[in-house]
Amino acid sequence: MLQKRSSGLLLHITSLPSAHGIGDLGPEAYRFADQLTEAKQSYWQILPLSPIEEGLGNSPYSSASAFAGNILMISMERLAEERMLDAADILSTPKLPRGKVDYAAVRKFKEPLLDKAFDRFFFEAADRHAYQAFCHEHAYWLEDYALFEALTRHTGIYDWSQWPEPIRDRTAAGLAGYRDKLSAEIERVKFRQWLFLKQWFELKAYCLQKGIQFVGDLPIYLNYHSADVWSHPRVFKLDGKHKAFVVSGVPPDYFSETGQLWGNPVYNWDYLKETGYEWWLRRVSYNIHLFNLVRFDHFIGLVAFWEVDAKEKTAINGRWVDVPTEDFFATMFRHHPHLPIIAEDLGIVTPAVRNFMRDNGFPGMKVLLFAFGDDMPHNPYSVHNHVEHCIAYTGTHDNNTTRGWYSKDADAATRQRVADYLGQSVNEKNIAWQLIRLTMQSVAKVTIFPVQDVLGLDEKARVNVPGKADENWAWRLQPGQFDDGSVQRLAELTQLYGRE
Numbered sequence: 443m444l445q446k447r448s449s450g451l452l453l454h455i456t457s458l459p460s461a462h463g464i465g466d467l468g469p470e471a472y473r474f475a476d477q478l479t480e481a482k483q484s485y486w487q488i489l490p491l492s493p494i495e496e497g498l499g500n501s502p503y504s505s506a507s508a509f510a511g512n513i514l515m516i517s518m519e520r521l522a523e524e525r526m527l528d529a530a531d532i533l534s535t536p537k538l539p540r541g542k543v544d545y546a547a548v549r550k551f552k553e554p555l556l557d558k559a560f561d562r563f564f565f566e567a568a569d570r571h572a573y574q575a576f577c578h579e580h581a582y583w584l585e586d587y588a589l590f591e592a593l594t595r596h597t598g599i600y601d602w603s604q605w606p607e608p609i610r611d612r613t614a615a616g617l618a619g620y621r622d623k624l625s626a627e628i629e630r631v632k633f634r635q636w637l638f639l640k641q642w643f644e645l646k647a648y649c650l651q652k653g654i655q656f657v658g659d660l661p662i663y664l665n666y667h668s669a670d671v672w673s674h675p676r677v678f679k680l681d682g683k684h685k686a687f688v689v690s691g692v693p694p695d696y697f698s699e700t701g702q703l704w705g706n707p708v709y710n711w712d713y714l715k716e717t718g719y720e721w722w723l724r725r726v727s728y729n730i731h732l733f734n735l736v737r738f739d740h741f742i743g744l745v746a747f748w749e750v751d752a753k754e755k756t757a758i759n760g761r762w763v764d765v766p767t768e769d770f771f772a773t774m775f776r777h778h779p780h781l782p783i784i785a786e787d788l789g790i791v792t793p794a795v796r797n798f799m800r801d802n803g804f805p806g807m808k809v810l811l812f813a814f815g816d817d818m819p820h821n822p823y824s825v826h827n828h829v830e831h832c833i834a835y836t837g838t839h840d841n842n843t844t845r846g847w848y849s850k851d852a853d854a855a856t857r858q859r860v861a862d863y864l865g866q867s868v869n870e871k872n873i874a875w876q877l878i879r880l881t882m883q884s885v886a887k888v889t890i891f892p893v894q895d896v897l898g899l900d901e902k903a904r905v906n907v908p909g910k911a912d913e914n915w916a917w918r919l920q921p922g923q924f925d926d927g928s929v930q931r932l933a934e935l936t937q938l939y940g941r942e
Contacts, residue, residue, distance in 0.1 A: 443735075443782060443803060443805065444805055444833075444887035444888050445887075447887055447888075447939070447940050448483075448485065448942075449482070449484060449485070449882070449888065449889045449891075449941040450484055450486060450487055450654075450655075450888065450889075451478060451485070451486060451487070451890065451891055452891065452892045453474065453486070453488070453893045454489040454502070454839070454915075455471065455488055455491070455512075455515050456502075456515065456918070457893075457918050457919055458470045458474060458918070458919060459540075459920060459921040460517075461519075462518055462535055462538065462548065462551065462552065463544060463551065464514050464515070464543045464545075465515070465918060465919075466514070466516060466518075467515050467517045467520065467638075467641040467642060468517025468518070468519045468641075469519055470921075471517075474486075475645070475648060475649050475652060475654055476652070477929050478649075478652070478654050479653065480930075480933065481928075481929045481933045481936065482932075482933045482936040482942040483654065483932070484654065484655060484888075484941075485655050485657050486655070486656055486657070487657035487890050488658060488659065489502045489503075489839060490502040490658070490659045490661055491512055491515070491638075491642070492505035492506075492508075492510065492661070493505050493507055493510050493511065494512055494514070494545070494915075495665075496545055496549075499911055499915070500543075500914070501914065501915060502915065503661045503739070505661070505664065505665060506590070506591075506664075506665060506667055506668045507583070507587050507664075507669050507670065508664055508670050509580075509583035509584075509587065509670075509725070510583070510584075510635055511638035511639060511642065513556065513634045514545070514548055515638065515641075515642075516634070516637050516638050517641055518531070518552070518555055519532060520641055520644075521559050521637070525562075526563055527555060527558060527559055531555055531558065532555075535551065536551055538551070540918070541917070541920055542916040542918055543915070543916045543918060556637070559633075559637070560629075564629075564633075572636075572640075573633070573636050576636045576639065580639075582724060583669075583724070583728075584632055584635060586669050586670075586672070586673035587631070587635070587669040588628040588629075588632045588635075589620065589621060589624070589628055589669075590602075590672055590673070591631045591669070592627040593624070594667075596620075596624055600667060602667065602672050603684040610684060612672075612673070642732070650734075655734035656733045656734050656735070657733065657734070657890070658732055658736050658737065659736070659737045660725070660726075660736050660737065660739060661739045662738065662739055662740040662744070663740075663743075664706060664707070666686055666705075666706065666707055670721075671707055674721055676710060677709060677714060677721050678707040678708065678710055679707060679708050679710050685752070686707040686752055687752050688708055688749045688750060688751055688752060689703070689704065689705045689706060689708065689749075689752050690705065690706040690743075690747065690748070690750070691703040691704045691705070691748050691760060692704075692789070692790060693748050693758075693760055693762075693790070694757070694758055695789075695790060700758050701757030703755070703756055703757040705752075708747060708749055709765075711765050711766055711770075714770075715766050715769060715770075718773060719770055722770070723773065723774065726774055727777065727778070730778060734782060735782045735783075735784055736782060736783055736784065737783075737784040737786055738785055739786045741785035741787055741799075742787070742789075742790060744765055744767060745764075745794055745798060746762045746763060746764050747762070748760045748761070748762060749761055749763045767798060781802075781804075784806075785804045785805065785807075786806075786807060787799065787807060788807055788809065788812075803831070805831045805833055805888075806832050806833075807832065807834075808823050808828050808833070808834045808835065809835050809837060809841065810823060810825070810834065810835065810836050810877050810881050811837045811841050811844065811847050813863075814852070814856050814859045814863065816855070816859075825883065828886045829885065829886070830886065831887065832888075833886060833887075833888045833890055834881050834884045834886035834889045835889070835891065835892075836874070836877045836878060836891050837895065838892070839892070841904075843874070843892065843894040843895060843899050843900060843901060843903050843904055844874040844877050844878075844894075845870050845895075846902075846904060847901075848860070848868075848870050848873040849900065850901050860873070863880075864876055864880065874896070874899075875898065875931075877895070878891055878895060878896065878935065882935055882936070882939040883939060889941065892905075896924070896928055897928060903917050904917065905917050
């Protein structure tokens with residue numbers, strides 16, 4: 443799958459600069475694509491495009507849909523260009539932070555404009571063929587998602603298991619009645635999803651013209667409060683009251699004595715197998731359509747998963763449950779002979795996972811920040827132990843920035859090992875580029891770097907601290923921060939190590 447030596451950058455869409463408080467699919471996204479070309483990069487890696495919820499910390503990994511997109515990424519400039527908004531609409535932006543996302547303020551600003559675009563489109567647009575075609579093509583997920591969102595707003599009840607029985611249990615009469623009653627709101631949700639995907643595929647096409655491929659991200663689990671769990675309850679392990687009786691997590695390990703209790707519903711793999719994995723097949727096919735490569739988050743969960751009784755307070759008393767992995771992927775391969783998958787194989791990885799990845803040609807990840815422990819000579823993340831068929835990173839969205847790691851997280855012994863490995867003195871000002879250069883030298887076919895490392899930014903530019911409830915996912919690139927000097931320096935290094 444990874445045919446040649448190449449390189450790319452990691453920057454989520456919401457982290458782009460913009461005039462409207464959050465990175466979006468507008469002018470700055472196209473400008474960044476141009477800069478990637480100038481820097482001789484081949485990949486743009488992003489995080490999930492999923493809808494987010496303020497009550498869940500705005501994490502793109504905690505979503506109400508496996509298919510829908512984050513409407514806050516819709517570009518107001520693009521809507522004005524298509525005359526769905528007036529120029530004055532996008533000039534009257536309230537004062538919003540430039541270096542971080544204030545999600546509540548952005549939503550308060552953007553949603554009324556999306557409503558205005560909706561009204562103008564339906565009352566003034568002469569040709570709605572493209573929108574109608576979109577609704578038909580995506581009906582398999584869009585109908586349920588739009589109704590789910592409309593019902594959540596209409597009932598005011600977040601826990602769908604507490605909805606009136608006709609819609610909780612999805613009776614034909616109940617669904618038909620509410621579809622009729624909430625038809626305007628349902629149409630509004632569909633329209634917003636059309637705008638999002640329209641702008642996404644326009645950006646993707648532009649990037650492909652420039653030789654840039656998108657690396658997307660597929661979270662393995664969904665929230666209980668999601669259109670998918672509500673509309674496909676048999677796909678998940680739910681009891682007679684529509685509640686998850688077992689939930690997801692990871693067992694105790696070196697980093698946590700009690701493990702991690704994630705709390706998502708886990709999959710009913712017996713039922714999935716009976717149905718030919720139809721739901722998963724649609725999800726995989728959809729993501730392959732969205733992206734050029736797809737990173738499968740928590741890949742081990744497709745081989746075996748840690749299942750915990752929903753009444754437990756920690757993940758200690760769980761158990762490993764096997765997945766029909768061979769049969770599942772055989773089905774995927776029948777529909778997609780060349781699955782463009784990157785396996786997120788960080789953390790707990792069993793020999794069974796390693797063997798399956800090797801046998802099926804799925805590349806894994808090597809993160810350089812994990813390389814400098816006292817086991818460095820034999821550490822699989824050390825550059826001298828890399829393999830060709832992998833993607834090498836300095837760090838990921840879950841890590842500190844390289845500079846932040848060196849100055850705040852690494853102890854004196856670790857910093858000395860870094861210096862010994864590089865064969866020269868290192869400090870917090872040059873560490874990021876030193877590790878970028880080292881990663882570029884790897885035999886790994888692909889290297890990807892967070893933009894924060896290219897800019898040598900400290901811990902204040904960190905995107906996510908796992909386990910922290912708030913203040914994540916907010917960092918943004920400042921206008922002009924990724925400048926010509928950074929682009930040129932990256933281009934020279936990329937060319938030097940044969941990755942252009």
